[in-house]
Amino acid sequence: MTQLTRQTIATHGVRNVWLAIVDPFTGKVVVGDDGLSETGFTGVDGVEQGVTQANITALMEKGVAEYAGDVKKRMNHGASSPEVAFNVMDLQADTYHKVLGMQKVGAGWVQSTNLPHVAMIIGSMGYDGHMSYDAFANGEMIVPTINHKTDTNNQSESAPAFTYDALDPISDDQFLDNDGAQHVYKYFDAGDSDFSLQAMFDEVFPGNTAGGTTPVSNVTINVHYQDDDGKDVNGLSDTSVTGKTGDGYTIPTPTETGYTYEKATVALTGTFTTSQNVVVTYKKNA
Incomplete structure (x- = not known):
């Protein structure tokens, strides 16, 4: 007997975050040595590595009311300016340096004056058993603070806490609605009958060379x-x-x-x- 599952919205946990460096002129992901991997994108996951939380704020702007004839007539809505605060247990040093635009000078690393453009997908598991994905085609990442504390009978971990500011997609044909308006955010649900993991990667990370595979096969x-x-x-x-x-x-x-x-x-x-x-x-x- 086939078991039917109702498609729902609520999710739990954060399974992975995928990142890619985006060319600021073409909007395509950078592949190879100058990018984050041979496919152009990488998952923040691995042995003793992974994302511990990813909080999205300012996804929609609250409207400003307009009045006429002593009553509220309409709401004006400004452009959304999403921000993602996410923490990691750990991640590859090469990924850390590249998404922050750090440069090796002498024996150490310095911050570049031009931050790279970064695309991001956040994956979480729905209670209906299907993955849900929050996607941003363009943005900038920083690590605003680094906190060190003394070890006691427990180790005091200092792990990166990133802030990601979403920007409009560079490519004019990304994240369009049915009226042709462009958006900074797009949501994907693996429970949709027409969902394809590779199609999502192709849309958020255009120019990737995964060819139907993903970082975790x-x-x-x-x-x-x-x-x-x-x-x-x-x-x-x-x-x-x-x-x-x-x-x-x-x-x-x-x-x-x-x-x-x-x-x-x-x-x-x-x-x-x-x-x-x-x-x-x-x-x-x-």
Whole structure:
């Protein structure tokens, strides 16, 4: 029997942030040694690396009321000026230097007077089991403060806290609405029937050379089976489902005497996006 999943908006966590350096004249991402990778974009993820939070503010500007005849007649809305504050556990030094426009001079690094243009995608997991993506085709990044504290019986970590100011896309054909107006922000939902991960990368990171692949190609979904009391299901062993990003997956729900499948923490069928742990719950039969 096919399990249907309702498409919703709420998400949890932050699975990854992808970044790319954008050419200020063409709007295309820079690939190779001058960019962030051979494909032109990279994910802030890896061993002991990753994003811990990404907060988007000023996504929409509150309107200013206009009155006539002693009543409110309309609202004027200015251009949005989104800003993203995001912290990382750690990331590659080369990525850090490039997105901030730092230059190696002598034995150390200095800040360039011209900040690079950076495109960004923030990925989070929806409660419906589909990934959601917040995208910006152009912007500038800074690290406004660096805080160091003394170690005690615990290490006092100092990790980068970035501020990203979104700018209008450089290319005239990016992020257009049906009326031809251009926007600084675009939202993608992997639950949409016409969603394609590569199409999203091509739109946000034009000129990338991923060619249908992503920075993380091998994905594993670890599946744990439990009953509605949180105990192991007799006869069912935990398993895993593996594949490549963009491929389809199916979470197995085998039949087991004395139990009936009840629910899972993700959709039973979907598209591989990122490695994760899944809990499948069975109800004990009366």
